[in-house]
Amino acid sequence: MAHVPQIKVPATYIRGGTSKGVFFRLQDLPERCQVPGEARDKLFMRVIGSPDPYSAHIDGMGGATSSTSKCVILSKSSQPDHDVDYLYGQVSIDKAFVDWSGNCGNLSTAAGAFALHAGLVDPARIPQNGTCVVRIWQANIQKTIIAHVPVTNGQVQETGDFELDGVTFPAAEIVLEFLDPSDDGEEGGSMFPTGNLVDDLEVPGIGTLKATMISAGIPTVFVEAEAIGYKGTELREDINTNPEALARFEAIRVAGALRMGLIKTAEEAATRQHTPKIAFVAKPVDYLSSSGKTVSAGDVDLLARALSMGKLHHAMMGTAAVAIGTAAAVPGTLVNLAAGGGERSAVRFGHPSGTLRVGAEATQVNGEWTVTKAIMSRSARVLMEGWVRVPGDAF
Structure with missing residues (x-):
C-alpha cells in the first residue's frame, strides 16, 4: 500500500522569552493553510505532535508543555503604521484543537526578531547598527505591540548579557511595549469586565x-x-x-x-x-x-x-x-x-x-x-531554521 510522502514547509524554531515555538511566514504555508480553518489547525497540530495521549510530543516539534506547544504566523501588516501581523496558535497537547483566543507575550519578543529575520520589515527602517523599532499588529487580540530589537551590522543581535530568570543562557535584551493592553478585544470593553476591582x-x-x-x-x-x-x-x-x-x-x-x-x-x-x-x-x-x-x-x-x-x-x-x-x-x-x-x-x-x-x-x-x-524586557534567539516536515495527508 502506497503512503503519501512527507512535505517540507519553511519554518524557524525560535525561543522567545521563556517560551519557544515554530514560526512561519504566511506565504510559506501550503495554500489551503494560508487561511484560517481546519487545514491550518491540522497542520499545526501535526507540526507540534498533537494530540498526544502520551503527553510527550515525541513525534513533533513540541515540548509537551504549554510553553513549548506553540505556532506563529507572521506576514506583512494589513494595518496602517504597522510592520507585521502576528498570529499566535496555542496547540493543545492531548486534545485535537488549536486555541486562537489570546496572545503569547513571550513569543511577542520572538515575533519582533523574526520580522527582521524573515525580511518582513522595510529595509529602510532597519539601522545598520542600533535598535529597530518593529511595529507589530497582534491579530488574535487586535492590539499593537512595539518591539525594540537590537541590530548589529544590519542583522538581529541575538547574543548578549541580558539574563532572564527561566532561561538558562544570557542573550540580547529586547524591550516590549504593549500599547493599550486592556480589554483584549473581548466583549464589554472594560479592563475589569465585572465592573469591580475585587x-x-x-x-x-x-x-x-x-x-x-x-x-x-x-x-x-x-x-x-x-x-x-x-x-x-x-x-x-x-x-x-x-x-x-x-x-x-x-x-x-x-x-x-x-x-x-x-x-x-x-x-x-x-x-x-x-x-x-x-x-x-x-x-x-x-x-x-x-x-x-x-x-x-x-x-x-x-x-x-x-x-x-x-x-x-x-x-x-x-x-x-x-x-x-x-x-x-x-x-x-x-x-x-x-x-x-x-x-x-x-x-x-x-x-x-x-x-x-x-x-x-x-x-x-x-x-x-x-x-x-505595559513594558517589560525579554530576549529571543533562533534555535533552528530550514523546513519542518509533515506527512502530506496530515492536513
Whole structure:
C-alpha cells in the first residue's frame, strides 16, 4: 500500500522569552493553510505532535508543555503604521484543537526578531547598527505591540548579557511595549469586565473566593494564595503532580471565565484552555526558585504563580505579567494589595524561576480604569531554521 510522502514547509524554531515555538511566514504555508480553518489547525497540530495521549510530543516539534506547544504566523501588516501581523496558535497537547483566543507575550519578543529575520520589515527602517523599532499588529487580540530589537551590522543581535530568570543562557535584551493592553478585544470593553476591582467568586465545590478579574495582556483571574491553601512560593512539582489541585484550579478558572463573560457555559472552557489564565498572589517571603537560587522577600514586591493550559507555568507568561503589572498599578486589586497597596508604576514579582519586573501606566477616566502601556524586557534567539516536515495527508 502506497503512503503519501512527507512535505517540507519553511519554518524557524525560535525561543522567545521563556517560551519557544515554530514560526512561519504566511506565504510559506501550503495554500489551503494560508487561511484560517481546519487545514491550518491540522497542520499545526501535526507540526507540534498533537494530540498526544502520551503527553510527550515525541513525534513533533513540541515540548509537551504549554510553553513549548506553540505556532506563529507572521506576514506583512494589513494595518496602517504597522510592520507585521502576528498570529499566535496555542496547540493543545492531548486534545485535537488549536486555541486562537489570546496572545503569547513571550513569543511577542520572538515575533519582533523574526520580522527582521524573515525580511518582513522595510529595509529602510532597519539601522545598520542600533535598535529597530518593529511595529507589530497582534491579530488574535487586535492590539499593537512595539518591539525594540537590537541590530548589529544590519542583522538581529541575538547574543548578549541580558539574563532572564527561566532561561538558562544570557542573550540580547529586547524591550516590549504593549500599547493599550486592556480589554483584549473581548466583549464589554472594560479592563475589569465585572465592573469591580475585587469580586466574591462562587466556585462550585470550593466555595466563595475573593477574586480580581482583569482583561489586560490576557484575561486573568487572580485569587489569594492563602485562600486556596498555598503560600505563593510553590514550584511546578508542588502543583502539577497533584491532579486534585489542578482540578480545583480549573474549577476556579471556569467560574472566572463565566463571570467575565468569556464563555456562556462551563463546557465551553474545554476548548478555550488558553484564556483566561488563573493566577494566585501573596505577600513577599523568602523562597528557593526552581534553579536553586534564593529569592529574598526584600527583592520583590509580591509573589505570583500562574497556570497555563492546565499546568503551573515554570516561570511567568508574558501576557500574564502584563496583567500582573496592570493590576498592581490599580489601588485595591488583590495584586496591588499583595504588593503593599498604593499607587505603583512598576512591580518586581517572584515566580517559580526567579523574578521579573514589569511596568504599567494605569489611569482612571470617568470612573473607569484603563492602561495605556505595559513594558517589560525579554530576549529571543533562533534555535533552528530550514523546513519542518509533515506527512502530506496530515492536513
